[in-house]
Amino acid sequence: MNLLSAENISKNYADRWLFKDLNFGLQQGQRVAFVGINGTGKTTLMRVLAGLEIPDTGLVSVRKGIRVTYLGQQPVFDESLSVEETIFASQNDTLKAIQEYEHVINDPNHKSDDLQRVLERMDALNAWDYEAQVQQILGRLGILGELLTRNVAQLSGGQRKRVALARVLIEEPDVLLLDEPTNHLDLATIEWLENRLSSPTLTLLMVTHDRYFLDKVANEIVELDKGNMYRYQGNYAYFVEKKADREMRETVEVEKARQLFKKELDWMRRMPQARGTKQKARIDAFYVTKEKASTNLNKQQVELSVKTTRQGGKIIEADSLNKKFGDNVVLNDFSYVFKKKDRIGLVGPNGAGKSTLLNMLTGKLQPDSGTIDVGTNTVFGYYTQTELEFDPSQRVIDIVKEVAEVVELANGDVLTASQFLNLFLFPPAQQYTLVSKLSGGEKRRLQLLRVLIKNPNFLILDEPTNDLDLATLNILEDFLLHFTGCLLIVSHDRYFLDHLAEHLFVLEPGGAVLNFPGNYTDYREYLEERETEAALEAEEKAAKAARAAAKAAITPAAVSTAVAPSPAKRRATFAEKKEYEQLEKAMAGLETEKEQLTANLNGGSGSPQDFAAWGARLQALEKELSQKEERWLELADYM
Template identity: 45%
Template structure:
């Protein structure tokens, strides 16, 4: 098989910091490879080197002669005065010049324009422009004459993605291609790439896409490369095996570490100069053991502020935006929802369907046209926006965090310092002393998320939290949210993340239509596919040739539909939570320690709770008899 890209013993320093050393791998014709690494370890730098945008210190990067390469950067740059459609023609070289010349002559009513028609037909210019518009439309870019300078960062990234796909290069290098895509776009791109016969090197945090598209995974870990053939599931298995083997080696390193530590403590000061080589070896060994220990024990824990029974209630909320003389864009229409304690909800839908507007309404940043949001008194929001918190780039990481809190309450009487908390969030002590301007984009996002969590909220609202985060951070965040004793709303295009974290969905379909679904995203898609199949069967069903013939048969008990099964499971969870809350209230009422205000509040809540419990129990009984 023809090797398109061969990387041998590549080494890169960033000032005095070694990013990676002796990195070697190759990509062959048609091979789909994913690159996995933690934020700040040099993923984007490595891709920039491969694309010829950055230099390296040692090694070699060799491409097969005459192959074409397209590179999707995280933050692509365009001429602001170029139109969207022209931006998609930039990579076509002579073809772009031909189309531009045709447009120029046409605008001047130049009769010589006819001379170009035959050449454009021969070169396939017409079909290419049609294909470009089709791909852009799939990525929800519809105004092809709009200037690039008027696009948002997310729209520009989608135009750049379209540019890469339309170039049909021999090798595509894609840096986080799913950022700024909604779920529909992500699923379309996944199918497109999985069917492609082009070679692909991709950095992505989307584990479902990685699993569907890639046949090999290379991991940049500990400044070197490890290769794993197979999909993401196989990678997890092989990596676990590697970690187990490394643990045995690390146990030996630990023993050496202890012996060296004893030697360092016994060593007379006067011998310091003669044994410098041994000190250096000890320091290197100490760092190796500590780093491995930190990675193995990285787990995020903290105590959420107490959250009462009343969370929030959306009372028949309506919101729309007027677009000049065009019909208004309806976001919400008579929307009602009563959020229950400990609920973990996902909000999904196409870009522009109103997901972020809903969050801003909930937080009070926007006001509804009709209706209102009633927020419980004990609710303390923690909001992680797509834009992130403002950061002082000239401040050290640890100082930025200490501005919020010196210590973090883990519950059970246990507190840790802000330094220890950062360590749990994959910021080792040395990294905590870095200035924020030195952090990678993913590390800044991780720091911003850490600062939101340090405020001990009991209601987390996370708007696209997975953008730019590495898989290791996502795994830590997922475990934290699963165990979180509070409420969670997640707006995300990351299907894997949503499946792991949420148990309930609000699906924004546009024009004020919102589907309330008890389950995660994969379950919703399964239900949706079942609905589509049922509709197709009903349309194609042929009438019975003997309509008057009645066949007597024993009536069969109806089975639950997929949606009813999801509702049944959700009811069981709700009833369990309500019973627990009822027990807490009854215990508190009998304690004799409540203030008059607390006694009044709980006495009012108990009959409300019983009413909801009765309703859900009756519905549970109805479903259980199916």
């Protein structure tokens, strides 16, 4: 039974058909993910299904009595309302009762008659279980206390997204339409949300680039490609495999059609006007073959290839950094010396200070105390969460020429701004369109281009996955895997972090920063192990107390025969195991460098300055190697 249906819907935008004559149905319990490259019309199709845009052709119908709720990328509110009024704006009687109850109990000057009245109302509607769910949703999304009374016009982009998400989850509609629901959420909140949306009774349609979220929540993937719709029953890995199979079959079919077309074209040129039924049928078949043979098989994809500016010996040295805003300490005594080819993920809850740290490293914000020493050859490429700023009269090519007229690629080729735009899927016709006409994903792609055109050797990416399609994300990941400079990433995309980060900076309460050796999945396993150990310690304490109580009741004769148990050997923690593995790799690299330096010193060729530099480096290297060996031996006892 379809709860929502679309029949023969089409939409034309800027003289281009985004999709034409599409048919789509959403049944009870289906959790469908829309995928496709930026600009294919995913958001437009979602808005058409939600009734916010009228299709040029076709009809969208919703089964009688079914409530459909849409969460867009940029939520729209009545700016005059408070957060509380916005969240509880539904006509649902139970929600109104909960809102009134929350308002009364949070008012320190409430009257006893008011409290009695709202309690009786909650009892009459059996609203207590619902109220507990509301509290859980608001708590997990961080919408508590003073924030509830704030006007929505005062909220940041991330706060607006969380308020909108809270509203749609609290309303509990029959069908949920979600466009990039994980944008602006921290990792812990995303994991909570995916567990909530994985319910087998839930019906939803979503656009998301988060592959772990997609795998956990969706039970079907629908791809929009060149105006056509393709459905896949399975997870993301299954989709990738079957999409490749489909494209291969299409290639074979088109090649066959092109060969047949040449033969039939020759027949059409030689044949007189058709008189018989067979001839007419063959002519009709010719036009079908012609259309198939004309299929464009060229796959559009971004090409990322830029020259990296050479890094010097010093990259960035941060020493004893401290920063607070009022009484809120966001960074406490942070020190780190960045090394060549560092690949670091920066994680922590919203508001923990991730962007603050990035702004300090790039000189946009000064620490309260401590120093940041940036190497003379360090060239930053800083991709921020802030949306691309532009003048309404600016065209796409103007945005790029503001930064550079030409760009040098990794292979040494030099391209003009227009040629480089073409590599980023901005063809010449689109380069002279207004930036305001671009989709959200296309604007983010243009923003990424502006960062890379500077040929940076220290890339800082603050939520780079927002609004980028899966194809562009895969290409960006491949580029970053081969990037020879330093990489510092803030991302809520766990798949992205797992593939690129080799260790993490974890921002903790009080401004502390944990330097964790591993990727995000490693860190989650470490946390689970730590929770398990804490539970075991609590059990051991309880058992110890029980043994002590029992021992107090034992007679002296029994005590004399008791044998004290030998203490159990301490086992290495997950973090120590990862550190042990990384120490082995690091020591091997240092030994190789030591051998090279020794060979240089014994070789006799080089300037006095070279010998002085080699000798100094060898001395420092031996000290570092000794420290790592001591730590390795210490950890080896626990393995």
